[in-house]
Amino acid sequence: MGMKDQDQISGLQEILRLQKGLQDITNSIHAAQNIKQGILDTRAKIIELFKVVSADIYVVDFLKNDIYTVMADGNWQKEIRIPIDNHTIPGFVANTGSVVNIANAYDEQELKSVHREIIPYPGPDERAGTQTVQVMAMPILHNDELMGVIQVMNKLGQSEKFTDEEPILLQEIAEAFGIAFDNQQRDPKRGKSKFVYLVTHDLISEEELSQAREEARKIKAPLESILMKRFNISKDDIGKSLGSFYKCRFVPFNSKTIIPSDLLTNLKREYLLRELWVPLEKSDGMINVIVDDPHNILKRDTIESLLRTKVVRYDVALTDDITKFINLFYQTDASESSFDDILGKLDVDGTSGDEAEDEETVKESDSAIIQLVNKIVNDAFSRNASDIHIEPDVTEKIVSVRFRIDGSCTFYQTLPYSYRAALVSRIKIMSNLDITIKRRPQDGKIKLKKPGGGEIELRVATVPTQGNVEDVVMRILAKGDTMPLGAMGMTKRNYGDLTAICEKPYGLILVVGPTGSGKTTTLHAALRHINTPDRKIWTAEDPVEVTQRGLRQVQVQPKIGFDFAAAMRAFLRADPDVIMVGEMRDYETAKTAIEASLTGHLVFSTLHTNSAPETITRLLDMGIDPLNFSDSLLGILAQRLVKTLCKKCKEAYHPTVDEYNELAKSYGVEPFEKLNIPYSKNRTLYRPKGCDACEKSGYKGRVGIHELLIGTEAIKKSVQQKASIEAMRDIAISEGMVTLFQDGLLKALQGLTDVKQIHRVCIK
Numbered sequence: 001m002g003m004k005d006q007d008q009i010s011g012l013q014e015i016l017r018l019q020k021g022l023q024d025i026t027n028s029i030h031a032a033q034n035i036k037q038g039i040l041d042t043r044a045k046i047i048e049l050f051k052v053v054s055a056d057i058y059v060v061d062f063l064k065n066d067i068y069t070v071m072a073d074g075n076w077q078k079e080i081r082i083p084i085d086n087h088t089i090p091g092f093v094a095n096t097g098s099v100v101n102i103a104n105a106y107d108e109q110e111l112k113s114v115h116r117e118i119i120p121y122p123g124p125d126e127r128a129g130t131q132t133v134q135v136m137a138m139p140i141l142h143n144d145e146l147m148g149v150i151q152v153m154n155k156l157g158q159s160e161k162f163t164d165e166e167p168i169l170l171q172e173i174a175e176a177f178g179i180a181f182d183n184q185q186r187d188p189k190r191g192k193s194k195f196v197y198l199v200t201h202d203l204i205s206e207e208e209l210s211q212a213r214e215e216a217r218k219i220k221a222p223l224e225s226i227l228m229k230r231f232n233i234s235k236d237d238i239g240k241s242l243g244s245f246y247k248c249r250f251v252p253f254n255s256k257t258i259i260p261s262d263l264l265t266n267l268k269r270e271y272l273l274r275e276l277w278v279p280l281e282k283s284d285g286m287i288n289v290i291v292d293d294p295h296n297i298l299k300r301d302t303i304e305s306l307l308r309t310k311v312v313r314y315d316v317a318l319t320d321d322i323t324k325f326i327n328l329f330y331q332t333d334a335s336e337s338s339f340d341d342i343l344g345k346l347d348v349d350g351t352s353g354d355e356a357e358d359e360e361t362v363k364e365s366d367s368a369i370i371q372l373v374n375k376i377v378n379d380a381f382s383r384n385a386s387d388i389h390i391e392p393d394v395t396e397k398i399v400s401v402r403f404r405i406d407g408s409c410t411f412y413q414t415l416p417y418s419y420r421a422a423l424v425s426r427i428k429i430m431s432n433l434d435i436t437i438k439r440r441p442q443d444g445k446i447k448l449k450k451p452g453g454g455e456i457e458l459r460v461a462t463v464p465t466q467g468n469v470e471d472v473v474m475r476i477l478a479k480g481d482t483m484p485l486g487a488m489g490m491t492k493r494n495y496g497d498l499t500a501i502c503e504k505p506y507g508l509i510l511v512v513g514p515t516g517s518g519k520t521t522t523l524h525a526a527l528r529h530i531n532t533p534d535r536k537i538w539t540a541e542d543p544v545e546v547t548q549r550g551l552r553q554v555q556v557q558p559k560i561g562f563d564f565a566a567a568m569r570a571f572l573r574a575d576p577d578v579i580m581v582g583e584m585r586d587y588e589t590a591k592t593a594i595e596a597s598l599t600g601h602l603v604f605s606t607l608h609t610n611s612a613p614e615t616i617t618r619l620l621d622m623g624i625d626p627l628n629f630s631d632s633l634l635g636i637l638a639q640r641l642v643k644t645l646c647k648k649c650k651e652a653y654h655p656t657v658d659e660y661n662e663l664a665k666s667y668g669v670e671p672f673e674k675l676n677i678p679y680s681k682n683r684t685l686y687r688p689k690g691c692d693a694c695e696k697s698g699y700k701g702r703v704g705i706h707e708l709l710i711g712t713e714a715i716k717k718s719v720q721q722k723a724s725i726e727a728m729r730d731i732a733i734s735e736g737m738v739t740l741f742q743d744g745l746l747k748a749l750q751g752l753t754d755v756k757q758i759h760r761v762c763i764k
Contacts (some may be wrong), residue, residue: 010428018169021049026176028182032204035059035072037182046173048153050166054132054156057177058082060146061244067094067149081341086117089137090149096148099138103161105153106133133743136162139171142178150174195227197241204231222319235318235692242316246294251280253321255383255694256403259329259413265285267306269330276319277303278326290317292323369422372415373430376401377448379412379457383474386516388458388474390427392420394467399423405642406702407516407761415527424462424470431460439464445543446474459543479543485525491743493736496650497710502526503681507634507711510584512609517640518704519606520545524579526604527551531580539580539633540567556582568592572601581605587622594624597632603610603707610763611740612636612709613728616719630719633711640761642753650698650751652684663755667745676750686751703752705744705762709737 025045038065039057046055060068061081066088084094092115093100102110105689111118127145137151150170155162199203204212208231215230216223239250263279265460272278277291277299287307291299294314304310317325356393380388385403392399399415415423425435431444446458459475485499500508501761509526511519511595524546525536530551539553542564547553556567564581565588571579584590584605597603609615615636620626655663664672677683688698709732718728733739738746744758 018049021045022169022172025049025173029176029180030175032180032314033205035181035200035553036202038710039070039178040072046150046360049169049221050152050162051156053156055152056090057140058094058149058151059082060094060148061179079722086115089114089118089135090151092118093137093139093149093151094146095403097139097141100151100168101136101162101167102134103159104133104656105135125421126434133159134161136167136170138167138174140174140177140181142182146253147181150177189347190615194245194367195223195241197244198227198233198237203233203237219255223318224318231334236690238318246316248294248313249315250316250320251290251317252692252696253324255318255324255328256405256410256412256695257325257328257741258587261414263307264329269326269590272326273323273655275299275302278320278322278329279307280315280325286311286313288314288315290322292317292322293321309310324582363626366422369419369426372419373423374448376413377446377456377458377474377476378450380474381450386476388476390423390471390472390474392417392467392469392471392472393466407641420469424472427460427472427474428462433460433462438470457543478541482524482528482546483521483530488522488525488706489747490706491738491746494637494706494708494743497708498526498635501634501710502530502602504602504634506597506600506602508594508603508605508629508632509634510607510615510636511606512607512612512636513640514608514613515637516611519639520582522637522639522704523604523606524548527578530602535577536575537578537580538571538574538576539582540564540571541580541582553618554623563590565592568596572596572599576601578602578701582621584609589620590622590624591620594628594632598628603632609638609728611725612638612707612734612737613725616728617725620719620722625718626722630716631718633716634655635711636709638707638709639704640740641702642645642744642747643704644701644703644752645686645688646691646698646700647687648693650686651685651689652751654681655679655685657682663745663748665757671742675746684751685748685754687754699757703747705740705747705758707740709735709742710735 006320015216018689019582025042027662028041029038032041039059043055043057046057047053050699056069058069060067066077066081066083071078071080075465080659082088082091084091086095087104088758089100089105092098096115098114100114102114104110106120106672108120111120132153134155135151135153138152139146142751150173152162152170164380169412182368191757193199193209193211195204199206204227212231213220216226217741224238225271227238235252243250257280260279260281263282267279277289279310280288280290282288287309289303289307291303291314294316295298300312300314304312354690375585376388376390380403383405385405386407387404389402389404389409390399391402397417399417399420400411401413401415403412404410427446428444429440430446430448431442433442433444442462444460446456446460448456448458450456456528457477459477461473461475463471463473467469485495490498501507511522511526520541526540528548531537531548533550537551539551540556542556543559544553544555554567554570556564564583566583568579568581568589569592576596579593579596579601581589581593582605584593584607589605593603593605607615607618611619615638616629619629657679667675690696690698694700709728712735714731714735715728720733725733729737729739739760741758744753744762745755747753748755749757
């Protein structure tokens with residue numbers, strides 16, 4: 001047999017191989033029960049057919065404007081997502097519908113000839129274990145609609161680009177995928193299905209979906225609720241399915257949503273509950289409406305008629321969530337009027353253009369203004385807010401109301417601009433402030449009765465702002481039982497050392513940190529630990545937020561000269577064992593506290609500093625004698641509050657080696673090695689996900705992070721020598737102190753929070 005005959009036989013064998021391989025791939029595509037299975041089952045066959053190192057089949061996700069593929073990672077499956085833009089080859093193919101066949105993905109000139117925005121591959125492909133060189137990619141289409149992208153990379157043993165015949169072969173595979181993807185997005189019995197996403201993503205089978213439909217029909221319940229309760233489909237996945245079907249956003253309920261008072265005018269609560277739609281907001285001239293069925297043309301016509309505009313964006317929401325939004329907007333409590341009712345009583349739109357006239361129209365004595373202030377405070381209290389911010393905006397001509405919840409500000413409501421003066425004046429009257437003074441700050445307090453009994457106490461600050469208006473900030477003072485020290489989330493070392501110095505007969509203990517970092521809570525926890533009948537404990541506070549049986553608590557009155565220093569002098573004549581001073585605001589208070597600690601009293605106080613070593617320098621700079629201070633110092637506790645991950649939805653994940661090494665580097669390589677928590681395949685960290693319990697934020701509640709510096713002999717000596725902050729920090733760390741940042745990272749490793757939250761509240 002001649003060489004020519006052998007070549008012909010080899011050519012025929014190759015053609016047969018290609019035909020058989022193509023048929024095998026096509027059969028696998030159409031036999032797959034869902035999209036994920038189709039991708040995983042065919043990838044290896046495509047690699048074998050084209051004799052390449054790797055292959056990817058991407059599916060389009062219009063809601064997120066990206067394409068995604070699924071990779072098998074041991075027993076796990078992970079998604080890889082790429083934006084639909086011109087920065088990557090698959091993204092460019094999806095964005096433009098072009099076919100790409102390049103010889104070198106690192107050659108900038110070749111990539112620029114395809115498109116100027118494509119970025120060269122940064123380095124070796126993790127999956128292939130080598131650099132990605134040759135790339136052939138094309139769109140997956142069906143009836144000219146983009147369904148995804150298919151690409152193959154790196155020909156085995158060759159350095160040239162794919163031949164002209166190979167794109168034809170890839171095109172046939174792409175067409176098979178296009179038909180299969182379209183078929184998998186249809187329910188053969190009912191045409192397009194709202195929940196086909198769940199089937200195609202292997203979250204539920206066709207049989208189970210049919211069972212759910214039958215059960216929903218029998219008990220006359222929404223299909224969504226059956227899927228969530230009986231088949232454990234998450235609300236997020238239900239939302240993705242509805243969003244994919246309706247080609248719009250899915251909007252879950254969020255109790256922090258701003259009440260759109262201006263859009264609710266002339267809309268009755270009963271009507272919206274019956275018709276299941278409600279406007280959410282107006283932005284960029286477009287009204288956003290949530291509705292149970294965005295495809296209902298008759299309902300859309302009615303909505304646009306009532307809102308008097310055609311510029312409406314429709315989003316989908318669950319029936320229960322629409323009901324919750326309506327109830328939130330119209331009525332928060334059966335005993336309270338809704339915002340709509342209160343604002344309706346005033347009947348002012350604030351559009352006269354004359355600010356003086358607007359101010360005259362609404363008075364602070366109006367019953368509606370009184371109800372409005374009470375409602376804002378009660379709602380803030382019910383949402384566990386720590387602060388209320390009332391902010392007139394002279395540019396937008398509105399009054400914004402924001403609540404600080406778990407350390408972050410969130411919008412609550414917008415009010416007409418014409419209410420600004422009456423609202424501020426009403427709060428001033430409640431705080432016993434002068435309503436005629438508008439050009440300088442004022443401070444006061446409010447006591448307000450809660451619905452159902454009890455009191456809410458607020459600390460009020462008014463601040464004149466640009467545009468001849470005033471802002472108001474109200475701090476809700478925490479009332480309740482004292483927390484025990486054991487519930488503060490301290491490490492074993494910090495808890496042991498702090499309790500030890502609290503039991504000393506005399507000396508100075510400081511708790512430091514910014515406003516709102518929990519200093520008062522920690523001080524009262526420490527006092528609770530030593531609060532026994534044989535000790536006389538005096539406290540001077542501004543204001544008295546937490547009360548304890550056995551403590552003699554004093555409210556200072558700086559306006560009449562009864563400040564912290566004066567209170568301290570009075571205490572020293574009143575036979576104290578323990579003294580707690582709310583804050584060392586000046587030299588005299590600090591000097592008196594140190595003198596008291598040197599004359600046989602245990603003194604607790606706070607200071608606004610960033611770290612424990614920095615506190616020492618601050619007091620020395622204030623003029624405190626270093627010898628006296630070093631003798632009195634027992635310990636300094638610096639602390640912050642960080643958001644904790646929601647226990648119901650926090651997501652475990654396996655960090656990469658680089659991520660873990662970066663965490664170790666941030667902690668400090670040597671001290672991290674002493675923790676003996678090396679990187680392994682079983683190492684797990686946690687990240688936020690978002691659920692109904694945490695209102696999609698991924699975080700709920702807060703925990704303390706601490707830095708405890710003990711007044712050892714070495715520290716006392718460095719104080720006497722006025723050593724630098726860095727020198728004192730090094731001494732404290734060598735003696736066992738864990739810095740704020742390190743304590744935060746330890747809590748991240750325990751799954752209580754994440755590194756992002758640690759960076760938000762402290763510096764390394």
